[in-house]
Structure formats: structure tokens, C-alpha cells
Amino acid sequence: MMKALAMPSRVAADGDRTRQGVVMLLLLAVILFAACLLSLGVGPTGVGLRDLWTYATGNSASLSTQDRVILEAVRLPRTALGLLVGAGLAVSGAMMQGLFRNPLADPGIVGVTSGAGLAAVAAIVLGNGILAPVAMVLGNQFLPLMAFFGGLFNTWALYIIATRDGRTSTTTLILSGIAIGALSAALMGLMIVMADDRQLRDITFWNLGSLGGATFGRVLSILPFIGAVMVIMPFVARGLDALVLGDAAAFHMGIPVQRLKKIVIVAVAAACGSTVAVAGSIGFIGIVVPHLLRLVMGPSHRFLLPGSALAGGALLLIADSVARTVAAPAELPIGVITALFGAPVFLFLLLGKNGITMRDMP
Amino acid sequence: MISAEHVTVARSGRNLLDNVGLDLEPGKFTVVIGPNGAGKSTLMKVISGEMKPDAGFVSYHGTSVDLCRPVELAKRRAVLPQATQLAFPFTALEIVRMGAVAQGALNPTEQARQALSRVGLRGFESRPYPSLSGGEQQRVQFARALAQVPQPVVDGMPRALFLDEPTASLDLGHQISVLEIARDFANAGGIVLAILHDLNLAAEFADHLVVLNHGRVVAEGACLETVSDEIIANVYGIAGAVGRLPAAHIPYVLPQSRHR
Numbered sequence: 001m002m003k004a005l006a007m008p009s010r011v012a013a014d015g016d017r018t019r020q021g022v023v024m025l026l027l028l029a030v031i032l033f034a035a036c037l038l039s040l041g042v043g044p045t046g047v048g049l050r051d052l053w054t055y056a057t058g059n060s061a062s063l064s065t066q067d068r069v070i071l072e073a074v075r076l077p078r079t080a081l082g083l084l085v086g087a088g089l090a091v092s093g094a095m096m097q098g099l100f101r102n103p104l105a106d107p108g109i110v111g112v113t114s115g116a117g118l119a120a121v122a123a124i125v126l127g128n129g130i131l132a133p134v135a136m137v138l139g140n141q142f143l144p145l146m147a148f149f150g151g152l153f154n155t156w157a158l159y160i161i162a163t164r165d166g167r168t169s170t171t172t173l174i175l176s177g178i179a180i181g182a183l184s185a186a187l188m189g190l191m192i193v194m195a196d197d198r199q200l201r202d203i204t205f206w207n208l209g210s211l212g213g214a215t216f217g218r219v220l221s222i223l224p225f226i227g228a229v230m231v232i233m234p235f236v237a238r239g240l241d242a243l244v245l246g247d248a249a250a251f252h253m254g255i256p257v258q259r260l261k262k263i264v265i266v267a268v269a270a271a272c273g274s275t276v277a278v279a280g281s282i283g284f285i286g287i288v289v290p291h292l293l294r295l296v297m298g299p300s301h302r303f304l305l306p307g308s309a310l311a312g313g314a315l316l317l318i319a320d321s322v323a324r325t326v327a328a329p330a331e332l333p334i335g336v337i338t339a340l341f342g343a344p345v346f347l348f349l350l351l352g353k354n355g356i357t358m359r360d361m362p
Numbered sequence: 363m364i365s366a367e368h369v370t371v372a373r374s375g376r377n378l379l380d381n382v383g384l385d386l387e388p389g390k391f392t393v394v395i396g397p398n399g400a401g402k403s404t405l406m407k408v409i410s411g412e413m414k415p416d417a418g419f420v421s422y423h424g425t426s427v428d429l430c431r432p433v434e435l436a437k438r439r440a441v442l443p444q445a446t447q448l449a450f451p452f453t454a455l456e457i458v459r460m461g462a463v464a465q466g467a468l469n470p471t472e473q474a475r476q477a478l479s480r481v482g483l484r485g486f487e488s489r490p491y492p493s494l495s496g497g498e499q500q501r502v503q504f505a506r507a508l509a510q511v512p513q514p515v516v517d518g519m520p521r522a523l524f525l526d527e528p529t530a531s532l533d534l535g536h537q538i539s540v541l542e543i544a545r546d547f548a549n550a551g552g553i554v555l556a557i558l559h560d561l562n563l564a565a566e567f568a569d570h571l572v573v574l575n576h577g578r579v580v581a582e583g584a585c586l587e588t589v590s591d592e593i594i595a596n597v598y599g600i601a602g603a604v605g606r607l608p609a610a611h612i613p614y615v616l617p618q619s620r621h622r
Contacts, residue, residue, distance in 0.1 A: 254436025
């Protein structure tokens with residue numbers, strides 16, 4: 001799949017990539033479906049694709065109770081969670097790159113993930129202390145909401161620091177992102193010092209970046225965030241396209257630029273923060289997926305955003321299937337897999353002639 | 363008619379625009395000239411609705427620009443900015459189509475194709491914008507503006523084209539072509555406002571010439587009245603240059619419209 005995706009795009013001679021985009025979306029939907037089957041049918045226990053078929057065709061009575069439980073209570077929520085997390089990470093990356101007009105903007109690289117992580121750790125450590133009343137009221141949504149606000153704060157701060165007169169310089173963006181990320185990490189360190197043993201276990205588990213321990217509760221807790229982002233995608237796509245020409249040109253073409261930016265910042269924080277809350281920090285999905293998709297379907301957000309959702313979900317499910325099987329019965333943290341695969345791809349993209357060139361960086 | 367009245371813009375204690383008034387009439391090609399820092403681009407930003415003036419106001423056919431939503435403004439006027447760079451490889455067609463979409467075209471792709479062939483870029487549809495030369499990029503942007511206001515007049519209401527240094531990176535032939543398209547737009551009843559640096563081009567195409575200096579309108583009217591030795595000397599500091607031929611051993615080529 002990687003090789004096919006990394007091929008440079010062939011633009012139709014008439015310059016119109018609409019059909020190309022539609023075909024790619026259909027293809028990605030098929031890939032995502034296959035990835036779901038893979039995720040449901042692979043694991044350290046003997047339950048496989050054949051049992052899945054038996055289950056899906058309504059003959060679940062012929063499966064043992066244990067196999068049924070594995071499918072229903074373990075694999076199904078994990079697949080659903082992987083789908084949502086992958087889609088959220090990839091879409092938040094694509095939106096952020098559009099917002100900053102910069103192919104290098106990624107929530108992981110510029111500290112948004114750290115902000116969400118800091119807030120999540122604060123939620124764990126202070127959830128029984130000063131934040132206890134808030135935690136009581138919000139219940140299951142406490143952690144994702146905290147992470148959302150943490151991500152929102154860092155995205156906003158980054159935007160204000162790195163953007164002058166509507167232009168974002170790559171250098172300022174990356175450097176201020178690093179500083180904001182480091183500050184968040186330092187504060188997270190302080191939180192960890194304050195944590196007791198049980199909280200430390202929670203933090204460590206969460207910090208590894210994993211889909212392990214997926215439950216329907218977690219799926220339901222991030223579903224509204226990811227769902228909301230998916231719903232607004234078509235409404236921001238045209239604006240993000242116009243924004244590529246600059247704030248002024250976008251305004252000239254009828255885009256309410258400030259409102260668009262606010263919506264996108266909130267959407268990035270929602271997608272990124274909620275995934276961090278349930279799965280820890282999983283890197284590189286947000287930068288590699290949109291970048292590969294731009295190569296095959298062009299940069300238009302009409303196709304890039306839904307394409308990122310489909311491809312991000314598929315990629316994360318495949319990575320998770322690998323994480324569960326290569327060292328079975330042990331499980332690798334999925335963040336390790338995505339970094340092992342994503343970092344080299346990213347570097348390759350930087351080097352390649354179809355990749356990001358100095359010319360692209362104002 | 364688009365009017366700016368008593369427009370003042372102050373930045374860091376300096377008046378970029380000082381009580382500027384300007385009427386853009388349908389059917390007229392208005393050109394603003396002036397030295398660097400005279401406030402030409404600022405004036406265009408205020409008139410296009412992009413920048414709010416500190417004092418004064420701008421109205422489109424009697425409606426204050428503040429009351430127009432961006433979507434409505436986009437249908438009334440298109441703006442050609444100075445050089446635009448992109449971080450993402452959109453094709454020429456995709457860029458121009460954005461203009462057509464902003465206008466609410468039923469078939470934006472077809473409209474974009476027509477605009478591209480109008481600026482002489484037929485066959486460039488699939489070229490990635492970042493791979494085009496500076497002049498070609500400028501013409502793609504011009505096509506985008508044209509696709510946004512394809513008809514100079516719609517239901518009796520004139521549309522406007524604002525061009526900020528449209529000829530900046532173009533060769534002589536394309537400078538003329540671009541301005542001829544703009545003049546046709548004005549002749550068909552549209553409103554055209556262009557910022558130009560080349561006084562010869564300005565004199566060739568302007569129906570109404572506005573000379574801006576230090577944020578003030580120092581002269582306006584027909585070219586014969588405004589491009590005078592006195593004004594050019596005052597504004598640009600070059601005396602006695604109007605109508606003077608270069609020394610005999612220097613050839614000179616003045617930009618001139620092909621059909622006049």
C-alpha cells in the first residue's frame with residue numbers, strides 16, 4: 001500500500017482532479033473496510049477471520065462463549081476506537097496544515113499533543129483533589145474534555161505567537177511549538193512528581209500511547225468529538241482551500257477568515273485532544289497521512305479531509321494489528337509502531353523531489 | 363458606483379491615508395499612481411473591504427462596506443493581489459476555479475477554463491502553480507479574479523476588478539494584454555481600479571488618473587491634466603521628464619495598446 005501511495009500524482013491533462021479525488025475516496029473506503037476486518041480478525045488468541053465470518057453471518061451460536069466475548073468485548077471496541085483515533089489524528093493534522101498553510105504543521109510536532117497530554121495528566125492527578133467536583137459532574141467526559149481544552153490552549157497560543165499579519169513562518173512555528181511542547185512536558189513532570197502510586201500507574205499506562213484497554217465507554221467518550229469534527233469537515237474545506245492563497249485572498253473570495261480560523265482551531269483541538277485522552281500520544285499519523293494523500297489526490301481539502309479520515313483510520317488499525325501480533329502475546333505500544341514507520345516516511349518525503357522543498361517554506 | 367469618502371488610516375502615529383476621497387464609476391478605468399509608500403495598496407485594501415479605516419467610509423452602490431458580508435462582497439468585486447506564493451501544489455485550474463466558486467458559478471470548472479484561456483493560458487490547466495514562472499503565476503491569479511467577476515454588469519449592477527500592480531512581473535506584451543482585458547471590462551460597464559507604477563501604461567489606459575503622495579490625493583483627472591511636469595517633479599522628484607525624448611543614442615519602446 002505504501003509504495004502505491006508514495007507514487008507521485010499524475011494530474012489529469014485537464015487539470016481537474018475531482019474524479020481522481022472521488023476514486024481515491026472510494027479506494028480508501030475499501031482499504032479502511034479491509035483494515036477493520038484485519039483488526040477484528042487478528043490477535044494472539046485463536047479467534048480469526050473465519051470466526052468473524054461465522055459471527056457476522058448470524059451463526060454466533062456456533063462460536064464458544066469465550067470467542068464471542070473476545071469479539072464483542074475486546075476486538076469490537078478496540079477496532080472502533082482505533083478507527084476514531086486514527087481518523088481524528090489524521091484530520092487534525094490536515095486541518096492544522098491548512099490553517100498554518102504549512103505542510104510541516106503537525107499537532108505532535110508543534111506541541112498541541114503535549115498540551116492535551118498535560119491537561120490529561122492534570123485530570124488524573126487532580127481529579128481526586130481540587131478538580132474533584134468538575135470530575136464528578138463530567139464523569140466519563142472529564143478526561144477527554146480536559147485534554148481538549150489543553151490542546152485548544154496550546155493551538156491558540158501557537159497561532160498567536162507564530163502568525164504575524166496573517167503569515168506563519170515555518171521557523172517560528174516549529175520553534176515556538178517546541179518551546180510550548182517543552183513547557184507542557186515540564187509542567188507534566190511537576191504533575192507526575194505530585195502523583196501517588198496509583199495515579200502514576202494510570203499515567204504511565206496512558207502515556208505509552210496504546211489502544212489497549214479499549215472499552216465501549218472510551219469509544220463513546222470520544223465519539224462526540226470526532227463526530228463533530230467529521231460533520232464540520234465539508235463546511236471548512238472550501239475555506240481552507242482559499243486560505244492557501246493567504247488571508248487577504250481568502251477574504252476577497254468571500255471567506256469569513258477569522259471565523260473560519262476559530263472553527264478550525266477548535267476542531268484541531270477537539271480531534272487531537274480527545275484522541276490523546278483515550279489513546280495517549282500517537283505520533284506521525286497527522287503528518288504522514290495528509291502528506292501522502294496530497295501526492296495522490298492533490299491538496300484540495302474537499303478530498304484531503306475525508307481522505308485523511310479514511311486513511312488515518314485504516315493506517316492506525318493496521319499499525320495496531322501489527323502491534324498486537326509481532327511480539328504476541330506481548331503487545332508493542334502503538335506509538336512505537338507509528339514512529340518506526342512514520343518517521344522514516346516523513347524523512348523520505350522531505351528528501352524526495354515530490355516532497356516538501358525549501359520553496360514551500362516562507 | 364463605489365465611493366470612498368474621507369478615508370484616513372493611521373499606523374504607528376503616521377497617516378498612511380489622510381482624508382482620501384475617491385469615486386469609482388462604472389465604465390471607467392481608474393488608475394492610481396504614486397511613489398513607494400504613498401498609500402496606494404492601503405487605499406485598495408480599504409476599498410476592497412479588507413481593512414477598516416480609522417475614519418471615513420466606503421460604500422458599494424450606496425451600501426456601506428461594513429454591512430456587506432464577505433460572501434456578498436465577493437460577488438461584487440474581485441481583487442488581484444501582488445505576488446502570491448503557495449505551500450501546496452494546486453493546479454492552475456484549481457486556483458482559478460476557487461474564484462469561480464466564490465462567485466457562485468453553476469459550472470465553476472468550465473468558467474475557470476474560459477478565464478484561463480482569456481489570459482492566454484489555455485493548456486496550462488494541469489500545471490502545478492508552484493512550478494509556473496512568476497509572470498505565469500500572476501496571470502493565473504488574474505484569471506482567478508476574472509473567474510470571480512465574469513460579467514462586468516449583472517442585473518444592472520456593475521462588478522468591480524481591483525488590480526494591485528497587475529503588470530509587475532509581466533513582459534511588455536502581457537502587460538498590454540492584461541490591461542486590455544481590464545479595459546474591455548470597463549468598456550462593458552464594469553468598474554476597474556488598478557495600481558500601476560509605469561506612468562506610460564497608466565497614461566495609455568486610464569480614463570481617470572489619481573496621483574497619491576504621502577497618503578493624500580495630490581491630483582486627479584484625465585491623464586493630460588495629471589501627468590504634468592509640475593506634478594511629476596513634486597511627487598517623484600524628476601523634473602522636466604514629461605514628453606522629453608531620451609538622448610539620441612538610446613532607443614525607447616513605449617507600451618502601447620494594440621488597437622486604439
